Amino acid sequence: MALKKKLGEAKGQWADLVPEVLWSYNTTIHSATGETPFKIVYGTEAMIPVEITTPTIRAEHHTQTSNNQARATELDTIEEVRNNASLKQKALQQLTQRQYNKNVIPRAFQAGDLVLRKTEEARRTQGHGKxxxxWDGLYRVDKVLGMGAYTLQTLRGSTIPGTWNVSSLKLYIS
Incomplete structure (x- = not known):
C-alpha cells in the first residue's frame, strides 16, 4: 500500500523505491505493537539519515563509551520491549475480535427445522439479474453433522446430495 502511494503515476520505478518504502515501514511506530519493527528486532531506534548529516543533540553527544553503555542497557531491556509489543498486539487482536463478534448472530438448526437455501449464482434465473x-426452496434439515454442516431433504422426503453450511441456510418462519 505504501509503495502504491509513493509511486503515484510512475509505475515503472517501483524497484527504485522499495528501499525507501521499507525504511519508512521499519522506522514508523505501528499501532498494533506501539513500537517500530526496527526497535523490536535490534533493541534500539534507528538513526535516520538526516540526524547523521545535520547536527542533533543525539549525534553531538555521541561518544563511544556512552554509546556502549546505552547499547548494553537497550540489550538488557529488549526482551521486555518485545513482550510488551506482543501483549499490545494480542490485546488489539482481542478487541478487534470482540467488536467483530458483537455483530455476528450465531445460528444453529435442529433436525426437522424448515429452512431456505441461498441461491448460488449457477442456479439463479438468468433473465432477472440482481x-x-x-433464497430458494423450502427444505427440511435431515441431519446435523456438526461444525455448522447440515444435510437437507425436500418436503417429500428425498435427500438433497451434498452438505450445506449454516451460512447458506436461513430458518423459514411461517
Missing part, C-alpha cells in the same frame, strides 16, 4: 431470488 432482482433474482436470493
Amino acid at each position: 432482482l433474482a431470488a436470493a
